[in-house]
Amino acid sequence: MRRLSRGSKIVLASHNAGKLREFSTLLAESDITVVSAGELNLPEPEETADTFVGNSEIKALAAARASGLPALADDSGFCVSALDGQPGVYSARWGGPTKDMTVAMERVHRKMGETTDHGASFVAALCLAWPDGETHSVVGECHGQTVWPPRGEHGHGYDPMFRPEGETRTFAEMDESEKNAISHRGRAFALFLKECVEN
Numbered sequence: 634m635r636r637l638s639r640g641s642k643i644v645l646a647s648h649n650a651g652k653l654r655e656f657s658t659l660l661a662e663s664d665i666t667v668v669s670a671g672e673l674n675l676p677e678p679e680e681t682a683d684t685f686v687g688n689s690e691i692k693a694l695a696a697a698r699a700s701g702l703p704a705l706a707d708d709s710g711f712c713v714s715a716l717d718g719q720p721g722v723y724s725a726r727w728g729g730p731t732k733d734m735t736v737a738m739e740r741v742h743r744k745m746g747e748t749t750d751h752g753a754s755f756v757a758a759l760c761l762a763w764p765d766g767e768t769h770s771v772v773g774e775c776h777g778q779t780v781w782p783p784r785g786e787h788g789h790g791y792d793p794m795f796r797p798e799g800e801t802r803t804f805a806e807m808d809e810s811e812k813n814a815i816s817h818r819g820r821a822f823a824l825f826l827k828e829c830v831e832n
């Protein structure tokens with residue numbers, strides 16, 4: 634498998650400001666330089682797959698082909714066990730056309746009704762794609778519980794309604810480095826460094 638060498642420049646194929654912030658911190662200690670899909674005016678491809686890995690491949694390949702650079706994409710979501718894993722790959726779409734995450738969290742809460750099963754997890758698939766079409770994906774998960782009402786001002790997305798296992802605080806009550814150390818994205822990123830970057 635092909636690896637990124639030190640000093641490589643890649644495209645970060647995401648239009649989500651919260652993810653981009655987390656990746657810039659995660660990448661700060663590597664030698665990799667990044668430019669975002671938004672900075673290059675790359676279009677957002679339609680996420681037509683029904684798996685996180687499938688959608689991360691769609692996003693990474695579109696950005697790599699359009700830019701001529703290796704591209705790293707993230708497809709992630711919130712999986713609630715009482716809802717059979719929903720919203721899952723539809724996590725962004727549950728926020729409606731404007732991806733309003735307050736709307737999305739309320740929808741999860743309403744659908745959960747009176748259930749006593751509060752199990753939930755975040756999943757992130759990261760795909761590194763090359764302009765010639767080669768891809769490599771890794772997956773990270775973080776298990777925990779849903780919390781209602783939402784708590785905390787940090788983070789993004791569903792963070793205010795998720796408490797990771799063994800913690801009293803929600804993701805949104807942690808600072809970014811604490812979240813990155815245990816999150817689905819942080820775990821997937823560690824695998825990406827191990828499997829996709831020369832050391």
Ligand SMILES: O=c1nc[nH]c2c1ncn2[C@H]1C[C@H](O)[C@@H](COP(=O)(O)OP(=O)(O)OP(=O)(O)O)O1
Pocket residue numbers: 646647648649652677680692707708709710711724725726728755788789790791792804816818
């Ligand atoms: O750490 C997280 N903390 C809270 N919520 C999160 C997290 N990670 C993903 N999520 C939610 C946000 C979004 O509703 C969906 C991802 O959807 P997803 O299609 O992968 O991202 P997106 O459309 O926001 O941006 P993009 O596709 O350009 O990367 O899951």
Ligand SMILES: [Mg+2]
Pocket residue numbers: 680725
């Ligand atoms: Mg998306």
